[in-house]
Amino acid sequence: MKIKYISIFLLVLLVASNNLNYNTNGLTGAKKSFTLTTNGLYQMDALVDAPITWPENSINNIRVNITATSLPKDNFSAIYILSIVYQLVPQSERGKNTSVGATIPIYDQKSKFINRPLLNTTTTVSYVEGLTAPTSITDFILRIQIFAYTAGNVTQDVNNSPSYTIYFPDSGTIFVQRPQAQALINLYGFPPSVYLTYFASFAGIVGIIFLAPGVVGIVVEFRDDRRKRKLSKLEVTNEIGGNGQ
Amino acid sequence: MSEAPSIQIRRVTNKIENYFQRFGLRTSSNIQSSRAYISGVKSMGPNEIQCRVAETSRGTAISFYQINNWRLSLVFIPFMLTALLLTINSFGLTQLISGGGIFGINLLKLFLGNFTIGVEGIVILVFIPTLFAVGTFLVNRIRLGNLKQRFALFSKDAIWEPRDTPIPLLQLKVSQTGFFHIWILAMLFFFVNSLPSKVISEVVSVYGIKEADFLLALQIGFGAISGTILGLIVGYKAIKLRAEYAKNIPSYRVSGTYLERKYEPMFFAVQSAFLASLPVILFLSVTFLAGSTIQSILFFYSGLFVGGLLAGFIHEESLLWFIGAYIGTLFFTSLIFVFRTGQDGGFAFVLIQILFLIPMALFVVAPLQFNYVLKKYKIDTQDHLFNALPVPQFYTYYMMRKLEKKKEIQYEQILQAEIPQEDNVVYLDKKSLVNKAGEISLLIARHYFELISRYNSMFDEKEVVIVPNFDTLLQWWSQKSEKPLSDDNKSFIQISDKLIWDPDFNSKETDLQRIEIIGKSMVLTVS
Structure with a gap:
């Protein structure tokens, strides 16, 4: 009986783990260097690490490593990383430098506010962000914009700081991997998945209410069964002891 | 600790329990020093009937009530x-x-x-x-009416037509x-x-x-x-x-x-x-x-x-x-x-x-598994078949569990109490019993006579009561408790019978502690 329950539990775990799929197998893009001021004193390197195939309905981690490579040798100079914007764009957008909010096809967009200074050239800071694959297309590229300003340039407007763009991957595109089962359910005339999610959760609640007394019955029967087995064992020992009957 | 109830109250309570059980009601009784409450549950929910017995100066008063009517509002x-x-x-x-x-x-x-x-x-x-x-209330009213009407004829072997x-x-x-x-x-x-x-x-x-x-x-x-x-x-x-x-x-x-x-x-x-x-x-x-x-x-x-x-x-x-x-x-x-x-x-x-x-088909029949629990407490009815939310059933199950413990405590109280002497009644020689097998033999004798008195409550008070033989008593017990007979049950009756009536009974060969436990559980299952 125990093995049965354990196997059911393992099966549930298996199904659950299949759904919570964190994709970590990745590819590191080429290193890219930026010079932040015209005099060339402030420089930084940026490196993107992300998976090249994204399974549908899974979270894909994108890691951005930033290192300051050149800073004036004093105590107050620093590069301030203001924020990082992640955009999923079509391949044709590669190389076009457009600002955030412009009317270009963007499948998904996520921004992260950081505001952190890079004070020396030895430390590397990395930022990780999870993104899900778009549902409407199968291939796209990743555009990452780093908004940064320097302590040395006093004339810079902090609220409208310049951005430095990286495209990932360096060549080719990221592919969206769709599960095989999707094709089975994606028949013509089948209700959309939004409706199914709602319906399944509601039906689950109704099901729990309906099944509650049945579960109580099963538990009581199981407990009685165990007690009976214990009692029968006791009786056997009594007979061995000999009670004269 | 309260005073032990009189023999009359216990006799009437046993009789009414028997009467209720003839109608397929599951009974539970609460016996106090000068009164007793006997509840009969036919099904879960509002269908609950109670009989109250009280000793008055003019004799024993018996009255029937419909209880727990608030459950209709569920x-x-x-x-x-x-x-x-x-x-x-x-x-x-x-x-x-x-x-x-x-x-x-x-x-x-x-x-x-x-x-x-x-x-x-x-x-x-x-x-x-x-x-x-209103429908449920009316069904209950008719059941109560039937009980009231027929109680007077109960012990007289009359033929009665139910409403x-x-x-x-x-x-x-x-x-x-x-x-x-x-x-x-x-x-x-x-x-x-x-x-x-x-x-x-x-x-x-x-x-x-x-x-x-x-x-x-x-x-x-x-x-x-x-x-x-x-x-x-x-x-x-x-x-x-x-x-x-x-x-x-x-x-x-x-x-x-x-x-x-x-x-x-x-x-x-x-x-x-x-x-x-x-x-x-x-x-x-x-x-x-x-x-x-x-x-x-x-x-x-x-x-x-x-x-x-x-x-x-x-x-x-x-x-x-x-x-x-x-x-x-x-x-x-x-x-x-x-x-x-x-x-x-x-x-x-x-x-x-x-x-x-x-998949709703599975959910519809799920409450049927709950029947196992209810049958354990001798509640066997079709009233709640396919009911989705059996709140009253859960409640009854909970109450019955409490009741089982309460019954045990009550029976222990009865065992501790001294039986008052009555005229024209033959009593056992306690001293010879104790000489035979020690103090525990008294307890076994109590269980034995308790079983017999419960058996006798089926009959009219004025009838001559004969002590039933093994098979009759065992058959009656198995029928009433809805359990198959085991060797334990048989050995309890045999050994207690020998213990009480056989002068050459040898106590060294038997495990009297175990016999006492079996006897107690046998009494509790039919009470």
């Missing part, structure tokens, strides 16, 4: 909740109602479909639970189960209606029709499946309930030729289905099927007929047949709509929605 709870929602809606607190809530679900549409506030709508929502509560519980009342009781089942089905079936408008438009766009046509298709589909399923559930349960009542009422027994016995239940099930459909169709006409075409009503009634016939056809088979019939009706009803999908795209959704409801 039927009102779902209706009260919807009324609360209506009130919230009318006060303009529409956050939860109009889709701005937690999941964006319109709760009012989920519970009541296309309900619009009007006089007839409100009247019907009040009328339906009242009908159910019939009218068949429509039984069907009304059954209709309550069908009603709540259909309500939950309707919530699941029309679930898409209560979702945010964004989701509805997405669903509708798949089938390429207008939202109003989509709703009409849903209503026709629901008319068909609700009819067949109501007919099936109500017909099946009505036959089972009537068979249970037929134990006491001979006119309810189905007799005649083979064909009569075969076809009578079918027509009875159809008849019950039509009568039980009354509250359901009233409710649906103001809520989920409001503004539907005549087609859905026709589908509903033809479904009732088919479902009733099917229930009458399968009622003698196992429960697996019921599950099969439930799934079969859903499957074949969906087949009706296959050929309409070409003309109306909405029926494709109806078809899929009907197929989604197939």
Whole structure:
């Protein structure tokens, strides 16, 4: 009986783990260097690490490593990383430098506010962000914009700081991997998945209410069964002891 | 610790317990020093009857009462909740109602479909639970009346005719189960209606029709499946309930030729289905099927007929047949709509929605597993068959568990108390018993005589009571406790009998401690 329950539990775990799929197998893009001021004193390197195939309905981690490579040798100079914007764009957008909010096809967009200074050239800071694959297309590229300003340039407007763009991957595109089962359910005339999610959760609640007394019955029967087995064992020992009957 | 009850009170209590058990009631008694309460439970919920026994200066007073009537109001709870929602809606607190809530679900549409506030709508929502509560109350009244009427004749071996519980009342009781089942089905079936408008438009766009046509298709589909399923559930349960009542009422027994016995239940099930459909169709006409075409009503009634016939056809088979019939009706009803999908795209959704409801068959029979628990406490009734939310059953189960412990404590109190001396009664020689096998032999003798006194309470007080022989006593015990006889039971009777009556009894060969435990458990199972 125990093995049965354990196997059911393992099966549930298996199904659950299949759904919570964190994709970590990745590819590191080429290193890219930026010079932040015209005099060339402030420089930084940026490196993107992300998976090249994204399974549908899974979270894909994108890691951005930033290192300051050149800073004036004093105590107050620093590069301030203001924020990082992640955009999923079509391949044709590669190389076009457009600002955030412009009317270009963007499948998904996520921004992260950081505001952190890079004070020396030895430390590397990395930022990780999870993104899900778009549902409407199968291939796209990743555009990452780093908004940064320097302590040395006093004339810079902090609220409208310049951005430095990286495209990932360096060549080719990221592919969206769709599960095989999707094709089975994606028949013509089948209700959309939004409706199914709602319906399944509601039906689950109704099901729990309906099944509650049945579960109580099963538990009581199981407990009685165990007690009976214990009692029968006791009786056997009594007979061995000999009670004269 | 309270004073031990007198012998008279205990004798009368035993007698009334016996009397209740003849009607198939599960009894529990609470004996105090000068009075006793005996409760008889026929089924869970409101059907509870109590007999109160009290010693007065003029003799023993016995009176019957209907207790726990407050439980009748449990039927009102779902209706009260919807009324609360209506009130919230009318006060303009529409956050939860109009889709701005937690999941964006319109709760009012989920519970009541296309309900619009009007006089007839409100009247019907009040009328339906009242009908159910009054029906149950009346059935209980008739049971109480039967008990009162016949008690005077009980010990005189008179032939008595019980008062019939009218068949429509039984069907009304059954209709309550069908009603709540259909309500939950309707919530699941029309679930898409209560979702945010964004989701509805997405669903509708798949089938390429207008939202109003989509709703009409849903209503026709629901008319068909609700009819067949109501007919099936109500017909099946009505036959089972009537068979249970037929134990006491001979006119309810189905007799005649083979064909009569075969076809009578079918027509009875159809008849019950039509009568039980009354509250359901009233409710649906103001809520989920409001503004539907005549087609859905026709589908509903033809479904009732088919479902009733099917229930009458399968009622003698196992429960697996019921599950099969439930799934079969859903499957074949969906087949009706296959050929309409070409003309109306909405029926494709109806078809899929009907197929989604197939797992409900498992949920319907889930409460039957609960029967194991109830049978443990000797509650064996069809009253709660297919009931979705067995709150009263849970309550009764809890009370019975408490009662088992209480009984044990009471019996221990009785064992400790000294038996008052009465005239013309022969008493055992306690000293010789103690000499034979020590103090424990007294306890064993008490258990033995307790069993015999419970056996004797079946008979009239003035009858001459003979000590029953082994087989009679054991057979009676096994019948009353509904347990098969084991070697333990036999050895208790044999050894205690030898212990009391055999002068050459040798105590060294037997494990008297164990015999004492068996005897105590035997007394407790029949008390």
